[in-house]
Amino acid sequence: MEPIQDSISPPQSTMSAEKSDMAAGEHVAERPGLAGASPEVHVDAAVQIAHETQEGQYSPWTKSMFRLYGILIIAYLGGALNGYDGSLMGGLNGMKSYMNYFNKETVDQSTGIIFAMYNIGSVAAVFFTGPTNDYLGRRWGMFIGSLIVIIGTCIQAPTKTAGQFLAGRFVLGFGVSFVCVSAPTYVSEMAHPAWRGTITGVYNCTWYVGSIIASWTVYGCSYIEHDGGWRIPIWIQMVTSGIICVGVFFIPESPRWLMANDKHEQAAKILATYHGEGSMDHPIVQLQLKEMAQQIRTDASDKKWWDYSELWNTHSARRRLICVLGMAVFGQVSGNSLSSYYMTALLENAGIDDEKKVLALNAINPILCFGAALAGARMTDVVGRRPLLIYSIIFCSFCFAIITGTSKLATEDASNEAAANTTIAFIYIFGIVFSFGWTPLQSMYIAETLNTATRAKGTAVGNFASAVASTIIQYSSGPAFLNIKYYFYIVFIFWDLFEAVFIYFFFPETKDRTLEELEEVFSAPNPVKKSLEKRSAQTVLNTMNVDEKLAGCDTCRARKIRCNGNTPCASCSASQQECTYGSEANSRGKSDLILEGVLRVEKFLHEMKATIVSPAASSFHFSPNPSHDGVFKGAPPFADSRPAVVSPALRSASRGSFSGSPLNEIHHPQRTPISEPLYQNNYENAVLDSMHTSTTESILQWPHFEAFPSMKDDYVSIFHLEQSRPAVKTRSTVMYPYVTTEEIDGIIESFELTINFWYPTMSCGQLAQVRKLISDGIPEEDSILVCLALLTMALGCAGQVTAGLTTGTTLSEEERKRRLARRAMGDMYFDSVLKKLHVVHTNVGSTATHCLFFTAMYFAFLRRPLQAWEYINAASAKCLLLLSYSPESESEEDQERIRRIFWSCYILESDYLAELNGLPQSGIARIESSTALPGQYNTHRDSKVEEKSSLYFLACISMRRLLNRVHQLLYARDTGTALDHTRFPYVVAELNHQLDEWRDVLPAAFKFEVGFNHIGNQSTPTEHGGFLRQRYLTCRSVIYRPYLMWMLSGRAGRGEANSELLINQDSLNNCKACLDACLLHILNLRGFGQTVLVDTWICSLSMAGAMLVLLAACRIPQLKDMIPSDILGAGDHLKQLLQSWQSVMGDPTSPSVDQSIRMISDADRFIQEVYHAGDSFSMRRR
Incomplete structure (x- = not known):
């Protein structure tokens, strides 16, 4: 391995804070990707970086990450x-x-001094370690x-002599203090944020790697009788330090230290190499550079190496x-020192x-602790820092x-082996638990809570406090064991409980935030409460010093739409309403992009519709089937239509093979509003x-x-087929299936992951209320809750019937x-419901509406579309009533329930x-x-599942709204443009x-690929992504x-006076x-659960x-040649x-x-x- 080119030599001079600020701003502005570090960063750019970073998929197994592990x-x-x-x-x-x-005893005063001298050396070094790391580098x-x-x-x-031994211990502690400040700081600043x-x-x-080596070295050397038995382990101590001495010449400097010392290009290159797969434009690289530049510009105090007041001169610094x-302190006095230095006494x-x-x-103890510590290190990013610290210390x-009780028994009765073994077991268990919850966090949490400006000095102060606490506990433990023996453990019983309480009230959560973003947490009046809030794009703006709030206007808050903070906001722009900002900011989350996408769609389609329904544009209609010409007359609610707004995509189309878009030529005269019945369609919907x-x-x-009579x-x-079906059979008596507790849990879990995920x-x-009612035994009374x-x-039974069909096995x-037995069980429950539905129909409330909606869902499962339609209408009617006249007894949760049932219907x-x-x-x-x-x-016990469900629901709503617009714009009986060749190319x-x-x-969980090389489940990460792909393909x-209708009509390319759409490559494409x-x-x-359970009937018609x-299309030679040979297997695939x-x-x-x-x-x-007989078949009638 070649040494790193930027030498380890210290900088020749230190710039002033003002010069550093100016240089940072100038240098960062050189590259477009880094320009956002300046205070003039636009809110959209900052938000975009935040979303790209949050949505990015970061693997720990890339080349960049392995390079990072190496250094x-x-x-x-x-x-x-x-x-x-x-x-x-x-x-x-x-x-x-x-x-x-x-000539020593296992526990006496001199033993405590020898142990403590190491920490005394660390205390002496504390005033040098911070400035060294800040001035010379990590x-x-x-x-x-x-x-x-x-x-x-x-x-x-x-x-x-003992004096020389103590002097060596002092020097060791002095040196280790430097390493213990610089090494964890370097790791924290070089670590990938994800x-x-x-x-x-x-x-x-x-720590346990060194501990394991030392323990087994001592154990092996114990068989050496002379002085070499204890000197050899001491000599081996300098092997690790020797590797560090040489190794530092082969690793890069910390990018945060480089940024603080005006070496921005070097910092960017290092971040790109180790975090961005070699790209400086990678979102995670851009985010860190912007945040570091801004924070260092704001603080710039690590230039003042002599000044420690920055550690306590502000509210944030004090917290x-x-x-x-x-x-x-807690990391040394929780009892863990006893299990390392005083294991013999224990x-x-x-x-x-x-x-x-x-x-x-x-020697065995550190091996177990090492395994627990590694597991705990992984869990820090899973469960968070606070839960690990609190529960483990309890x-x-x-x-x-x-240990106190069993030690007393073992000491008083030497033959009590059970007490002795129990003591040993819990000594080990203590070490494992402490290693799991505390060892990974002792250095990490300190480094995380400090900003770049104070990280080295703060870590040094932390080492000082740790050394003082360790000195006290190590020096006092010897006499304590000598005088009060196992009663000494009682101190730690109560002290550890005190630590748990202290952590609960004073330690914020640092999980899922960059080191710079924690500034917002510690600056809050209550950092703990702030840290438990969900991270938002506003956090990124605050960190970058973008002076703009993502404020939520009243309209957005009323609709519970995340406001983008523009003036006017996207929601009000789309609906052309006056935008009034309130005082409450509305943070952006993962659902924002979907919602903003919906708003963009609404803006263009609403204005296109206003154009299309104009009388000036209603000409040149034709149809493959003349009998389908318009018989239904519709009119816009207001005739004062606005000029058409055409998106970039539409303008691009007009520059292609089609010219002279009629959408651009239409001018609408001013008219007075037309009064109309309330049932008339509102074109904003x-x-x-x-x-x-x-x-x-x-x-x-x-x-x-x-040709195919x-x-x-x-x-x-x-209608005829479904109306002629016999009614659903019901049993004469009500009988509930017998189910065990395990079966109840399985059925309800199935409901959660199917119906309650999709809707x-x-x-x-x-x-939980439903689960309790079923577990306690369903009462015979006819009540709404029993029906639900x-x-x-x-x-839930229906979900189990249709589960796992996606694979096609x-x-x-x-x-x-x-599965048929589970279907029969579901039918029994449903049969009981049908006998009680009269109480639902006579009640107006969210629970009754829920029952009607679920009844429609089960009829959909039974593939009875007319009955499902009946109950969808009934549930919709109650939704309309409750949304218009909400009862005072309805809670906010009930109102949200009604809104969700509304969107499901x-x-x-x-x-x-x-x-x-x-x-x-x-209606x-x-x-x-x-x-x-x-x-x-x-809606779900697992917050991640709940988030995915919400995003999936929003994606389905936005797609359904788009599909409705498509049908209305292209295929509405009177105003649809599908049959008007002068307009549909631009609309399409x-x-x-x-x-x-x-x-x-x-979102990433629902992304999918489209194409003949991406067929099946492998091209989408989830079943839900597969279902959304089907929606996408339907819409497309x-x-x-x-x-296709134009080509099939036979009018294409005839050179008619009004024909602008000719057979060319674009139209064929x-x-x-x-x-x-x-x-x-x-x-x-595929057998997607939602398709099989709810949409089988609809899917069969759609596929037909x-x-x-x-x-x-096969009957037209030009079109037939475009269809891949995969069509020959399509029918068998569908039938199967x-x-x-x-x-x-x-x-x-x-x-x-x-x-x-x-x-x-x-x-x-x-x-x-057609494919086997040739094109001549297309002329023969069947």
Whole structure:
């Protein structure tokens, strides 16, 4: 390995704080990527960096991370150096050759002085370590400290007198103090922010590496009878320090120290190498550079090496100092020193005095502790710092209580082996627990709580406090053991409990924040409370000194939309309302991007719709089926339409193969508002026209299917099929299934992970109430709560029936029977509900509305669309009433529940309308723009699952709104542009742009790939991402379908007077986009839980429609050539899936699903014949 090029030599001069500030600003501004460090950083840039950093996926196994691990090994040896002495002296104290040479007892006053002299040396060094690290750098601190340790070892090892031995101990402690300041500071400042807790936690764990080496070295040397037995372990102590002395020349300097000393380019290169995979533009590199530059500019106090007042001259500094001193002292006086330096005394109190056994037990202890410390280091980034510290120290107190009692029994009765063994066991357990909870955090927490300006000095002060506390405890423990023996442990029982209380009130949580962002925490009036709040983009702005608040205007707060803080804000801009800011800031979270994406979509589509419905634009309609020309007349609510606003994507389209967009040529005269009935569609709402022409039935009416009369003749109306079905059979008596506690938990967990994930409407409190009611025994009374409990169990059973079908694995007969048995159980619960629903219909409240919604869900599971529609309408009606006239008895949680049920009904109603035009609408869609989007609601016990569920729900809402806009803009019976070649190219371009924006803002858990090389579950990280991909492909196929309809109409390229859309490569490419989306929609279909449980009926019709579109395209040679050969397997894929779902559901099967399967089979047969018989088939009638 080549030495690092930037030499270790100290800087020749130190710039003033003012010069440093100016240089920092000038240098950072040289690169665009670093310009944000200046106070003029725009809020959007800061927020964008925050989101990119938060959403980034950081792996600990990249090349950059392995390079980082390599350089940190040198610093980790500093922890091993300190740990070596801890076990060395504890082991020497148990060696007879050492004790005889100096004529000492195991515990006496001189023993305490020898142990304490090491810490006295550390105390003496404290005034030099901080300035050395600040002025010369972190590497120089490690180098100087390890060199002094080598000198101390050379004094101590060949000692002839006790005085020389004490002098060597003093020099050792003096040198180790330098290493113990610089090494953890270096690790903390070099650690990757995503893994800082683990990486810095490992530093203190290396204490046990040194401890293990020392313990076993002493144990091995105990077999040497002469003086070499105790001198050899002392000589070995300088091996580690020698490696550090050489190793510092091969590692880079800390980037934070370089930034503080105006070496910005070097700092940027180091961060890019070790954090950014070699890229200076990596978000995590940019974030750290900006935050470091700003904080150092603000503080710039590490230039004043003599000044320690910065550690206590502000509220923030004092709160930091409390944490530093508390951690330093508690880390030494919690009883852990006894298990290292005084292990021999502990074992003697337990009745064990054999030399070899004592040394062996002393050597085993650090091995166990090391494993626990490594596990604890990983858990710091999982559970946080505070929980580890508090719970582990409480358990340590419990261990000392046991050790006190068993030591008393073992001492009073030497034959009581059980007491002795219990004592030893809990000595080990104490060490394991303390190592798990405290060892990783002792150095890390101190380094984290200090800012760059004070980190070295503060760590030095922490080492000073630690050394003083260690000196006191080590010096006093000898006499205490000699005089009061095991009663000494009682002190630690109560002291450890005091520590737990102190930590609870004074130690903030530092997990998930950069070192610079902790400034906001410690500057707060109550740092502990502030640290427990969720990190937001505002934190990043504050750290970068961007003087702008992410304020929430009244409109945004009313709708529970995260406000972007612009003037006016995005929400008010989209709805063209006056933007009024309140006093309460609204922080941004992960759902912000989805919400902002929705607002961007709404802005363009609302204004496009106002343009499209203008009479000036309603011309040149044609249709593949003339009988479908408009019979439904709609009108905008206000005729004073605004000029059309065209997005960049739409302008780009107009510069392509199409010119002269009619959207740009339309001018709307000023008119007075038109009065209209309340039921008239409001064009601000994403309403799906009930008479749209994009259903599967509409496709079947295309004239192209006249060539396949059997398909049209065999088709039966969905309404006729479903109305002719027998009613759901109910039992004459009410009988509840027998279920064990385990089965109840399994069914409710299934409900949580399926229904309540897709449609998160039930809170944890409500679910706990349901669980208790079921566990205690369902009462016979007809009440709303009983109905809700029964429906929850029924849907939980349904979730178990449909679970695990995504993989496509063929179910065994035994597994199929198990699922059918669970289906029967769900039916029993549902049967009981149907007998009690009268109480639900007569009640108006959130629980009654919930019951109606869940009833609709179970009817959807039974593949009974008309009954599901009936209860969706009923639930929607109650939602409308409760949103308009909220009862005083309804709590905020109930109001949020209603809003979530509202949005769930909106999604389901729109899904049904997409395939069943002519259904009577509930009216719920006509108020969606004025209904708040989902807000805070505790729906899952696991906060991460709850967050994913909320994001998934928002993604589904935004996609459904977009789909409704697409259907309305393109396929509304009177105003749709799909049949108007003068307008649809521009509308299609804009809609596709909005669809891509929706996909871009999806969270990482729901990202997906699209293409024939990305088919199946491997191209999306979760099943939910797979379901959203199906939604995306549906939308894409519907958006591009007008091009296909134009080609199929036979009017393309005839040179008609008004024809601007000719057959060229662009129009053919857009046809291919539609065909690819249809085929990918089919091939990517899997047994997604939401599809099988809720959407089987809708999915079967949608897939039949996709097959019909592909069949129609196969009849046109130019289009047929565009369709990949994968189409030949599409039919079999669909039939296998749908038939397997039908078999899992049991009898009776759904007649409309069966009809869809027949249509898919017929379409597949005709497609196969087209591909095998050639194009001549397209002219033959069937």
